[in-house]
Amino acid sequence: MAQTEKFVLNMGPQHPSTHGVLQVQVELDGENIAGAKPVMGYLHRGIEKLMESKTYAQCVPLTDKLDYVSAMNNNLGFCLAVEKLAGIEVPERAQFIRVICAELNRIASHHVFIGSLTNDLGSATGMIYAFRDREKILDLFNIICGARMSCHYPRIGGVAADAQEEFFKLTQEFIDYVPQMLDEYDKLFAGNEIFQARMKNTSIISRKDALRFGMSGPNLRASGVEYDIRKIDKYSSYDKFDFDIPVGTTGDNWDRYMVRINEIKESAKIIQQAMDNMPDGPFMAKVPKMFKPPKGEAYHRVENTRGELGFYIVSDGTTKPYRVHIRRPSFINLQALDHMCKGMLLADAVTAFATIDPLMGEVDC
């Protein structure tokens, strides 16, 4: 009699498609997955603890290292939380510049998503195309703040420096290029039979499950829940821009991909509006050098590229935060991994890792 038994395959932390140092213990029955358990902590740096020993201004660069492909959004989230705690009004020009940077960063982050997804699907060509376009955005960041990835550009009370004409000109060039770029992606990936076969109806998360797992961001919207913090909380003058929330229907890998592609379109729309209506004025509010927020606590969340990024800050009235907690979207989204992989094939597990888009810097914090 032939006997079969399940075996555990350790994918990662050294594996080309686990996006950093995620380890997944995949329980396999032949090629079929019976369960997938994520194991984390390989990139744990104790950022929350580190922040307790740094002043508020010194904390901002630490947030760069959370989700290192969307640093602007992290900076923005932390700064907004501190501003809420201290009651600082940010000048409108700074808010607009912040929005432009955050949305550019969103596009860049989705480029990484597209690149790593297509690479995991076995087409390295896709990755190079996506990274070629991401490079353009990183060059824009280079112009505006001198850094490409760890930007540290939004500061408490505004932004580090005013945006110059050159930045707006080049951003405009990039925005004009976006439709052509998306067209190329559509031809290369979305129109591809094999790509569709790999993506459609695989790793489905239903609307109910997505809410149950506390997911957020594009992963939640792909399951058909219209939940976007930019629309709900209207932070950093997002209420002044007209944009749609792309949602999916079935919550499969294909929807998670399409939602992100559509988000790039919406982000481009927001950037265009922000540039057209850019107000004049100061780029920084008056923040004292010895910045001491009043005693208290504040929670503020932003729509990071991966979902709902929240900062909970407790202040004891000194220059350093008493406690900072970061609600990391990738970390919470990862709870759905087991559900996504069950009953799929090994090749689908790789697609699931890619479409859930965890970033280990953020997961391990």
Next chain:
Amino acid sequence: MGIYFDLKYFQQLQTEFPSVEFDAEEKEPKLYVSADELLPLMHRLKENSIWAFDRMANITAVDYKEYIEMVYILYSRRFDMWLTVKVKLPEEDTKVQSMTQVWPGTEFEEREIYDLMGVDFINHPDMRRILMPDDYPAHPLRKDFVPLQPKIQGGVLTWHKQKSSS
């Protein structure tokens, strides 16, 4: 930014759960509850259709040296409403009911709090360390935490208290 939980609901809850406390003077009062009544209160907050707090927006713990405070920030998608619920846990008995019974999506976050803050969650499906090594002897986010020195003795990794240098 949404609205905050209405004051009249606080009073309503107070009649139902005697341990509920809040500071009525504050603009956005926090709701304090005892650890025993936390679970029924949370069930009530989630399932009552007047509030429908369907999202656990943030769950964390803060070490105030004498006690550890659990902070639950709830959000209602339907009414765009916020509420902060707090539980004070004495240093010697840091046990609280797991919120996975109400919001299953808090599993990893509670594991993280257990790992870093040392709060035990009752009825949690998978209570293990999540970020630190499985046999790590301390909880790093506690205020009295002193970094431990890793040392390999006989092929086994152990941790030792650092000699105080500063």
Next chain:
Amino acid sequence: MHNGILYLAGQGLKDMMLPIIGSELIVNLIMTLICIVIIFLLVAVSALVFTYGERRICALIQVRIGPNRVGPQGLLQSTADMLKLLTKEDIIPVGIDRWMWVLSPILIFIPSAMIYALFPFDDGVIFADVNIGLFLLLAISSQSVLPFLMGGYASNSKYSMLGGMRTVAQMLAYEVPMVISLLGIVMITGSLKMSAIVEAQSNVWFIFLQPLAFLIYMTTALVESNRPPFNIVEGESEIIAGPFTEYTGMRWALFFLAEFANLLSIGILTSVLFLGGWQGPDFLPTQLWFWIKAFFMVIVYQWIGWTFPRLRIDTMLNFGWKVLLPLALINLLLTGIGIYVVNAL
């Protein structure tokens, strides 16, 4: 009767040696040895050229530049890589099945090199023109599944094991439609001899007579040689190179060499079976025609590989059994009807 450059050169060498040595048997033996050396040189050199070629073509498709530092235009890059691989540490993992593990990379190279003996390179230049040529060729090339399985099994690694298992599944699913699609050619030619197949295309190439078979053959050839998008055996992003996971240095290079030898051989085979082999208009020598066609097909295979994502194993097996096999059978039927009609006219 034959007038290809290579044939004339070989004949000239033979005529030169015969008066010196005297015995015709020894001359033939020497000629055979020379042929073997030539084949191995061809495989080795083609792998060197192809690594460079593939990387440059891949770079062209991927909007990159590719290797351009070592030597003029990076031409010596593959030589440098080969030297690096030769000097690498030979890591032998603990817990492997030693003999199988060592044999696997050597065995994988044998079928890839052996089938070169059956290719008609030029008019009259074929190292072994046996009368079951095509059959032998398919039989030999399908042997490459065994070393893969051996390597996968012997490595004592789960990734390798999965890769080895995948090889068997895909070989079974794609060998059958491949053979059946080629039967049409055999029916038209009336012979399994490779030289006869080429000569039968002197008027019209088989790609025009057998377009369906051509497409089926192209697909199955990609699977046979583990090229993307059918490289599920290697599957870098899932099972991390499958059977090769535990191999390093020269052992890995042998797998690599075999892969490129396979790529060239499917290029040659496609041009021989469907594009008229060495035949072509008179303004170019026949030998040149042969290589132009072969390299053109290789580039086409690479182009396909660098454009598409990888298939999933179940989709791929379904495609083999449920689409390609019926299509190949239909092709066979149509060919039979065609031959019957032509004969009746």
